[in-house]
Amino acid sequence: MAPRQPITANGDGTFTLHLQEEERALMATIVADLRAMLVENPDEEMLARLFPVARPDDPDAEAEYRELVGGELLSLRKARLETVAELAEATTLNPEQLAAWLGAVNDIRLVLGTRLQVSEDDDFSELDEDDLESVARSAYWYLGWLLEHLVEASASEL
Template identity: 40%
Template sequence: MAFGRVVRRRGGIEVRLRGEEREVLRAVLGQLRTAIEADAEDPALRRLFPPAYENDAEKEAGYRALAQHELLESRLQALAAVEASLDSKRLDDDGAAAWLRSLNALRLVLGTRLDVTEEDDHEIDPTDPDAPAWYLYYFLSGLVDDLVGALSD
């Protein structure tokens, strides 16, 4: 699914996105930030913060009390790094890792909202009310794939 929009070049990782693609990312990153800051109990966001102790409510509550703030801050810092570098044409490895983490978080939340399964590699019906979300999901998936490839090179 690679688009070739993120590639390793001498001197860093090159991001080849059009202006409108960057604006879409800016908008959805802002929406994710707002959602994380507002309600970590949103079912779609639970995908980003899975339980550590699924079968032990007491241990899970203890873990959340200790780790939840740090988990949230880590996500928000990665989002801030991406937002700050969104207009950049080149990233270092740390910047690319923040992009990977944040874009994959967007993909996971959107996939949860769309109820994506492993079998969901289908043609998008342009008349489907969810078509724009599906296009975004596949766009994010391609960027994540490109980032993984660039970081692996």
């Protein structure tokens, strides 16, 4: 039996999402949480990987960079999350919607990975569903799996 594909390219520029209800519920919850964090506290330390320092050696240049692109980056990330929230129950995506999903899943994974302090040495084989940290680590693993399939589907249409 072939492994389940959460998204497939339809060959006409559209993509079909094959997400289970639990996956859709997880995405809706995580998207809402990150959207709230971006709105209420965009300087939250857990968001640092979404807004990396461009000029660590020059505070003035870094401040200028933040002034120029900070608002645009924040708006882009919020728009991606809004698209995913609106399409949480969708079964078909167009290329722009797929790009929003891809970006939002990546952003969520970056934030969750920061919160969990994930490293390359982490082992995801021992997860305890009664432990909140293990549940979050399982969500992180799932998002990586979903991201991989979103990238593959996107690349198949190039």
